[in-house]
Amino acid sequence: MIELDRVSKSYGGRRVVDALSLAVAAGEFCVLLGPSGCGKSTVLRMINRLVPCDAGAIRVGGTDITAIPAETLRRRIGYVIQSVGLFPHWPVEDNIATVPRLLKWPRQRVERRIGELLELLRLDPAIYRGKYPHQLSGGEQQRVGVARALAADPELLLMDEPFAAVDPVTRLALQQEIARIHKSTNKTVLFVTHDLEEALRLATRIAIMNEGRIVQAGRPLDIIERPANDFVRDFVGHQGRGLRLLAVRTVADRLRRGESAEGEALALDAPLSEALSAMTMRHTDRIPVEDGEGRRIGVVTLADLVR
């Protein structure tokens, strides 16, 4: 879906992005992770041409991004930023309708789409359609921001630290929301953050950036288990790596089928860290596991966690 081919960008003689190559396949949730100033936002902004690249080529859906007008390209790509940037003089519904109206969708289709998106983001259309941005909380604003980015059903979503400015509880809720939306719509997402926890929670693939280059890309598990160099090792943290491993592996990895145990069951896709937490709280070393339909199919044990 996205291919970056030896892309570079300099600001005033300083190389912010240095011959960077990255391919993101359709349907992936790729997190670009790195410290502040490593060039990750610049990469994102080069993909929708808010920043021109100095060298290299970028293709979106197989098309070179310089082959079509910047506005046409941007209308095909959802873009969410940390400060949201809702239009303060337009109510929620007009904000969401921005791109569909630019694309001259028929009125009825736009109206229907606004309702769909508000529901997708769990905002009651009856309450929120006519509200103005300053009447919303930070979390609600970012929900509208995401709805607006999804409005014209873009194949690709670029998100630049979208949840960095909201409180931790709201952030968790928004992360769950975007994970759910990614699963149900199968959009390709390129998500920039400096927050390792967030990356581990959301990514199907993580690309770690430092000083304008990608230092390691892979599944979250690979990054934690086999850091490519000292920078990655430092970034993911020496201490607590075991806990992070538990956070990226799921109960399904350690399931003992057929056995049973007492107490509330965990879901198959719950992280092992949740199993450990439940064991600690319940003073037990066995927790039952249920599948998507709520059938108890086995257990996970303490010995299996540390295996």
Place this chain on the structure above:
Amino acid sequence: MRGVRLLARPLLWIGALFAALLSDMPALRPLFHWAFPAARPAIYDRDSFAALFLSHLAIVAAAGGAASAVGIALAVFVTRPCGRDFRALVDRLAAVGQAFPPVVVLALTVPAVGFGAEPTVIALFLYGVLPILANALAGLEGVPQAVREAAAGMGLSPFQILRQVELPLAAPAILAGVRTAVTVAIGTATIGSTVGAVTLGTPIFDGLAANKLPFVIEGAVLVALFAIVTDLLFAALEARLRRRLPA
């Protein structure tokens, strides 16, 4: 109840008072006779007040319209990427325009364009550009960077961003500048009567020349009411524009 609420809106009753005085000043003749027994005639009679007002209005509208067009256009230009380099120059030019008192501009333009309304329009125009430009710049520069970035990122063209996002968000500030410029221009236009412009200042200067105090009072009261009513109109419009925006 409704009547009481109407009294709470000064625009309505000050506007009504202004309209009544414009059309029916002669009705106050007994009052002026009583207050100024020596003055005859007691009511300015070389022209109707309505005609003076319309001419005054036309001068202010022409100068205000031109100053708004130029001020807003300059503010838009110097906030575009192509015009950024002209920012300092435009600031300085507008400041120079403001530095010349209108009387000086009148004195300088009369030899060039002759007596009549034109020197006044030119003076008011030069005097009005700065507040309009300064306010429009503040308004355009006050548009949050995030809003601009989101607009561009969604695929609005630069012109669409200007028309749909920047100008509406800057509108209250722009209007505040126009309000200042126009209100000042209404007062200042009166001195145009010294060089042949027909305004509500005409009875004032005629009255001063002929030592007829009633003329001076009639002109001054009408000019003051004109300025107040206009200011209140702009205030109402501004409140309307701001209603949707966060504080």
